[in-house]
Amino acid sequence: MENLKILRLENSNQIQIPLCKFCYGRNFSKKRMSLVKYSVSISIVKTSIKVCYICRNFFLGTLPSVVNKILTSEMFGSTNCIPTIDIGTRIPFLFYENEDYIRSMFQIKGTTGIKTQINLLIREKIRKNKKCLIDHLNPELKFDVVIEYDLSFSVNCKAKEIYLLGRYVKLGRGIAQKDRNWIKKDSQTFRKLIDEKEKSIEQSIRKSVWSEYNPEDMKITWTGSEDKYSLVLGSGRPFFVKVINPKIKGSDEQKVLEEDVELHFRKIGYNQIDYYGKYRILVTVYVKLDEKVRNISHFQSRMQKLGGEVTFRVKNRKTTRNIYFVKLVNAVEDRLELLLDMDNGIPIKQFVGGNEPIEPCLSNILETKCECIYFDINDVILNK
């Protein structure tokens, strides 16, 4: 009774508890709405003038502003494509306490709680207005509404991560794949720094993804690497980008052309990463020998033994890949130029020199010391 004293009518034994139509409807639709306790008559009054005992007029005063804030969120973007959403709320403990107090006094059981009703109302208004679907498990946008004791509130929106299959083409020599200077920074600092640094593929990727999706962060996964001086031609080497909490929906496919670098991006599902991570490459390998080439046809015939399985160790695990085709393109003095069609992932320098265990390797096959000077990727044959 203590916390109801304030509601006692002047000079009487009556207490009136004002409830807004929402809190009233949720609790009293079919129940009696007055009782006598300690010879005080307590009655529930449905009102829109007085402050609701349970929700402090949240439903009438604050909820429309919350809905409006979500509706005008820039996360919806301006595209016609409507995302799936979910909305969660955190409400002041006082709301539960007040509702529990009334419910135990009037012995109300099994009706909808205040938080459930708030969630339902907000979701329903957004769903109708935006014509979007609610998805509790894996929504594209998740809104978190936090309501404070003084009924001020905040709305925070997180977007589901996007996965991109990227490919890069490197038309000029001297561009590193990874950015050695890269230190995690917020996007603004990064943008300021971007032009001051040495050009790299990573830098171009980050710049493109940032301007297209404006994410909180991103994670790049490479599918192998080549030298700074190697070219990557044809359809380009694949890589993956996990775009974390993108603030812009961005396009499904994108092509970026820069000086000596071409980037392609395409949205894919997380479960497609393994599929696109396996591919074949067509490589030109430039080899230096310990001696001048004397018998080309001998080399040519020996080289056929390179086709088939290649076995090597990666992180102490035996790994097997395939070579589909080998051709000696050119032999001048102590230099060879080879063309190979192979699975991605074969360590090419190791395969030529054989300094670390690999079976077969060019040095052993040709019975002379070979060294890979550099290699270029002519094309990438991606899983369709």
Ligand SMILES: [Zn+2]
């Ligand atoms: Zn209320």
